[in-house]
Every structure is written in structure tokens, then in C-alpha cells.
Amino acid sequence: MIVQTINLTKRYGKLVALNNLHLTLEDGECFGYIGPNGAGKTTTIKILATLLQPTWGEARICGHVIGYESRKIRPLIGYVPDFFGAYEDMVVQEYLEFFASAYNIVGKERTRVVGDVLELTDLVYKRDALVDSLSRGMQQRLSLARVLLHDPKVLLLDEPASGLDPRARIEIRELLKELHRMGKTIIISSHILHELAELCTTVGIIEQGELMVKEPIHEILRRVKTGTKLHVRVAEQQDLAAMLLERTRGVKGVEQQNGRLIVELESQTHDFTALAKLLLDNNFRLNEIKEEEVNLETAFMRLTKGMVQ
């Protein structure tokens, strides 16, 4: 267990930002943290980054307790906030050397490490560029370069892809995949759910400071899948097709939506080839028939109530 929180609670006056959070992450896990704005994601990440003290409860990283052994924890974590902290009048290399010094990496070792992370993050050609003149995508890449300087075990990433253009997002995602392959444990909060689905091994959904679920993605999808829905598109006579399907055994209901039929099947019905055959036998030209996809967005919508504090 590399990250563990027990009854982790954070209050800001009367506002309960986190309520008895229990979370455990294994070494090498990539954990996607999702929830509405104000749900408590950033608070959790800030506590794990040793920036905030919990009101009560406990959080541990590599067995070290946050608040008591923060000095031992800091070299083990890399924190990327949801903003880019740009120092004025610093070029990329100075920025990285600055943080390398803060992590006690000095002399030739510092030059080597800075060179390595610049290469890994593909920023070598930006070595002399002023950090405040970089694009948002470049700044985010530089943020990742910064947290790699000291080779941390755990990466805490708070919405690293927010505000990035599609290319920059894909580049960051690929970089994170590479870091995951390198064995880093990653906690990443994001609102871009399909990207999390591609990257993460487990996902946690938090709402109003409470963790609703923390499971592997396929388990969450299985859990929210209540029954099978089919999307059917016929070339003509859609109304007749709907009437026909409604009268068929195993069909719970049919709805017409944007030129297609949404067919809800009984829970015990899994095979829908019979429905396809029925339509074809009744001379309907079948353009499309497919099972409705349950993705992370659907899961998120079903599992959360959209309530914020």
C-alpha cells in the first residue's frame, strides 16, 4: 500500500470539504479521481501533497504519516497543481535547476538530471525560453518535468489537462502513460473522463466530500449497467418497426430518438440477434443495430447527484 487515508476529514469552518475518506492505492496504480467541482478532489490532493493538514483522520504515503513525517514524504511525491506556478524572469533550465536545488540535487548530478528530464519531456529546444512566455501546453509539460527531477514514487496531478488544446492533451496523456509504464503511482484528477478511462487502472468518484466508489474501471461500468439498451436504425417506416419491436417478447420498451429507436430489453435478454432477424424478416432495411455503450461519463452521471457544497 503506497497511499492510504483513514477517516480523512477536512473542514473549513462549517464546510466539510472531505468526510471520512478511506482510500488505498497500491504501488504502480494509476488512480483517476473524479467528481463535480467543489467535491473535495483538490483538498485530498493538497493533503497528500503535505500542503494541508487534515482536520482529523490520517493520510500516509509509503507508510509515513502526513503532518508528522512530511519531510520524509516530500522527496517521495511530485505535485502538479491545477495552475502553473510561473516564476518571473526565469528560463526553462533555471526553473528546473531551481527545483533540483530545492530537492538537494547539486553539482554535475543536477546538470545531468535536468538534461534527462528535458529530454524525456521533449523540452530540450525550449531550454532558454522564459517560462512565462511558454504556451499552456508547454508550461504543463514543464510542470511534469519539474516533478520528475527527483524521481518521485507518487505523482499527484490536479487537473493536468485543463485548458490544453487537443494536441497538448494527447501529448500529456502519452507522457503520463510512459510514466505509468515506468512504475510511478499516479493520482490524477480530471474532468476529461474519456482520457482518464484510457489512462487509469482504477477510478474513484467523490461527491460532497464523500468517496462514492473506488474500483477498477470495468467494475464501475459493470455496476452502472442496469440493463441492455439497443440503438436501432431502419431505412424507412420507423414507426412500424417500433410497433413491431414493442410487441416482441423480451422487449421492455421502445423510444424514438433522433431518427433511431432506443430499445430497452428485459434484464434476462442478452442476445439481440433474434431482434435483428425479426426486422429483416419483416422487410425492414436495417442500417444499424448496436448495444448502447456504458462509459465513464455515463457512470459519473448515474453515480453522482450533481450536488456541490
Add this chain to the structure above:
Amino acid sequence: MNQVFAKLGLWMWRMIPANPILTRVVHGASRRSRHAWLRFAYLAILLLVVLFSLTPSMGGATTSLTDLAKGASRTFTWAATAQLALISFLAPIFTASAITQERDAQTFNILLSTPLTSAQIVFGSLMSRLYFLVMLLVAGLPIFFVTMVYGGVTSRQILESFAISSATAVLTGALAIFVAMTAVGTRRTIFSFYLLIGFYLLSVYLAANLWSGTWVAESPPNLLGQQMSWLTPLHPFLALDVALNRVYVPPANRLAGSSGVVRFALTHPSAAYVIWTTAAALILTLLSIFYVRRGAKTGEPTIFTALADKLPFAKRSDVKTRPPRTVWSNPVAWREAKTRAATSGLVRWVTAIAGFVILLFLFGYHLAGNLQATTVRTFVAVVTIVQFAVALIIATNTAATSMTKEKEAKTMDLLLTTPVTSKYILWGKLRGLVSFAAPLLAGPIMILLLFGVYGMISANRPPAIWIETGVELAAVMVIFTALACVLGLKVSMTSRKNVTAVMYSIGILIVACGAASLAGFGLIRQAGGEMGALMAPFTPFTAIYYLIDPSSLFSSTKTFAGGAAAARTAAFVGSAISISLFAFIAWRAYTGLVRDFDMTMRKQSGG
């Protein structure tokens, strides 16, 4: 015709009373306790000044009406000066925030995309800045009318004094808005703005009072033999001196050879000051209206950015790269000392070099035998005091922004997640600040030591400056600078915004140094002799003045019992005690900062 008037009325109505920018500030200000407290403090200071100056004239039962009138006149003089001093101090503070506020809040472009006209935006911004100052002036009015009760003060004098204060506030506001509209303001812009205003007020006032070359020969001298300067219409305090009858204007008939404008300015300096400042404010406002929808704020290059790019030391706006420098092993100290994120390097170097050159020139002049020892001491003391005052302000300003700039740039959180400890961060900040301030102190110390060494080897007795003076002052100045840095750091730690941190720390510095120096000079003069020399090193400016020029203590009523040697010993002992005491205070304050750092920073991080 009626339609034209109706439209004009509506335009005027939208311009000021119904201006949304102004109404937002007025509504917000009434709910802010900070404003109420400031108003309370302003009135309290004015009342204290009035009570302090009224007390002597209310002393006995036999006080005549003439005494009361004289007392009221003296009270008015004090109150008017205090009012102008407070307005001159507060006006840059309240108006300067305009320079960065829209940029910080990122609301400017939203404002530009609304149907508000350029004039509405500019007037709204200007009036909202001036609103608070106007409220202060209005709140002080009853105090001034009290002075009229006993006679000795005319309503014209009150009007003049208010007009001068108001005109100063309006010009300062218009200048701040002009800077805000034509440049992308940073905290360096704000600091330069303060420094420019302070430098103008101080240098013109000193020039007019000390340099008889600026005096108008036709004006009658006052009791001190001082005549009115031709700089008077250009400076609020000089204009106020005339309004208060402390300096006399030349008779119009003796200026027959001068042009009409010059004659008017010299015979009515207060009116001339109010007219030119109002006209300048109007021009700046019109220029602001012209620039509000074009220029730096909207991302376009302006004539000013083009000019700034041509300056030799300026950072070119189009340069996005440069070779990296070597980062020190303590990155926090490196950042504090070496990056331009610190206070403008240009201001620091200009101050350091100017002070050094002037003192070197004095040394050369003295070496050539052209300056007497007593004159040398006075000049060296004045130049060192000015240089040290600037050094203190720069050091305090830099210290005050050292944490807030991290908070505003959101880099503090990044630093807090690294293994660097609070002690390491604060030590790094302090080390960087000392490196940053060192050139400002090095010049005067080097020249004082040079004078000291020359004094030792030359046959002149007593020497212009004693050898130990340089050593004593070096230690005293470093300790007071360290104290100023700790003060700045303390304020910076608890503040969230640069502007607030600078405002509070510079305010505390000015009040503390001003009060300590005023009391110090008074007490030391009164004590004189060895006691005076012993006390001198306990405030920064008395230390400089009396350690360089201990002979001034001889001229007091009490003389040195043991002669120069006793004075030197007393000054040395006083310096040693003062240095130890203030070093202890600075150290305690520093350790307190280290202790509170984590708690304060993490609290703010969560907010």
C-alpha cells in the same frame, strides 16, 4: 435644444453618479471595515495634532483672545500640514492599486467589451480611487472649522489648504490611472510610482529650502531669512507654506519685468499650483481616455512600450529567450538576489552609484582642501541619510513582496511540497535580501572608511570623520536593514497581495522611523554630551547624523565633560549596545517567523 440638454444631462449622469464602476466601489467601500478604520486613524491623527498644538494656548486662566487667535492659527498650520502630509502619503497608496487591479482581477477586457464608453471607464476608475480620499478630506472639514472659532484663521486659508490637498490627490489619481491605462502594470510599476512621487516631493522641497539659488530675489525674507522659491507653485508643501504665511510672496509691482504667467504663478503660488495640477490631471485623463481601448492593456504595442524597449537596462518586451544562469545551491536566496522579480535593479543601481559618486566627489573635494571638516560632515551625513532611507525603503519593499509575489504567482505551493524547510526558505529569503541590499550600503560604508583612514594618516586634527565611524555605522546600518527586511518578511507572510504588503510594511517603516527619528533628534539634542552620543545609535537616522558629526552635540547647552575622546567612547558603547539589542530583536523576530511559517502558509494554501 431641450433634447440636447437632456442628452447632455444623461451623459453627465452616466459619467459620474450612475457610473457602474464608481457605484460598485462606493457600495463596496461602505461595507469594508478597513476603510472605516483608516478614516478613524486619519481623523485621530488630525485630532491629536490639533489637541497637541492647542494645549499651550489654553494653559492659563488669563489667556487673552489674541493668544487664542495665535493658538488657533498655530493649530491650523499644524493641522493643514498634517492633512497634506497624510493625503500625500495616502493618495499614491489608494490610487496605485489601479495600476494592477484590473490586471490582477483579469476584468479589464470584460469591461472593454461592455457598452461603457472609454470616458466612463476612465472616469469611473479615477473617481472610484479618489472617492476614499475625498471622504477623508470631507471628514476632516469640521476639525478645520473649529480653528476658525477663535479667529486668526481665515476661510480663505482653509479653502486654499483644502484646494492644495485635493489637487494633489486628483493629480496623483490621474497619474495612476494614466499609467494603468497605458501600461501592463506590475508591482515594479507601483514601486516606481511611489518612489517617483516620494523623490519629487522630497527633492523639490529640499532644493527650495536649502538652495538659495532657487529663491526669488524680489520676495521678502521670513523670520529665518528664507525667501520664496520659484519652485513654490510646483510643489504642494511649498505652496501650503505660502498659504500659511510661513513664506512671503513677492509684491506684484516688483515683478513688472516678468511675463504675466510667471507673475501670476509667483504672486499666487497656491492658485497656480491648483490650476496646473488640475490641468495636468485633465490632460492625463484625456490621454487615458484616448489609450483605454488601444495599447498595452489590449496587447498592442504603444509608443511607451516602444520607448521602454530602447532603454539600455530595460527588458525588451519581444525577447522570449536568454541563456540560463547558474542557480546557487540555495535556490531561494538565488531567486531573491538575482532575478528581476526583485525590485527594479535599475532603481537599486542608480541609487547605489549616485550615492557613491556624490560621496566620492565630497572626499575628493575635501582631499583637495576645498571643503572644511564641518561642512564635509554635514554633507556626508545628509547624503548617507538619504541613501540609507532609500536603501531601507527598497529593502523593505523587496522583503514585503518576497512571499506575496510567490503567493500571487502561485509558486509558494510548489516550494512547500519540496523538502526545503521553513527555516531554509526564510534564511534563503533573508540571505538574498541582504545580497540585494548590499550594494546600497556598500558605497557609504566604503567612503566613510576612506574618510576614516585619511583622517588617521593626515595631520588634520580633529579629522573630518573618525576611523571608527565607518565600522560603527556599517554594523548599525546592516542591523537596521536586517530589521526592515524582517518587518517586510513578516508583513509579506501574513498578506496575500503585493500591494497590501508593500502598503503596510512601507507605512510601518515610515511611521516607525519617522517617529523614532523625531523623538530621537529631540531627546539627543536635549541630553547633549556623552548621554547624547550614547543615545544616538538607537535610531537609524540619529545614528548616521551624530556618529558622523558628533561635533553637533558640542553646540548644545550641555558640553562634553571629557572632550572628544569621551564622546567617541560613548558613541562606541552606544553603538555596541544598540547593535546587540537590535540584533537580538531581529533574531527573535526571525525565529518567530520560522516558527509561524508553516502554520501561516499552509493556512493560506488551504484558503
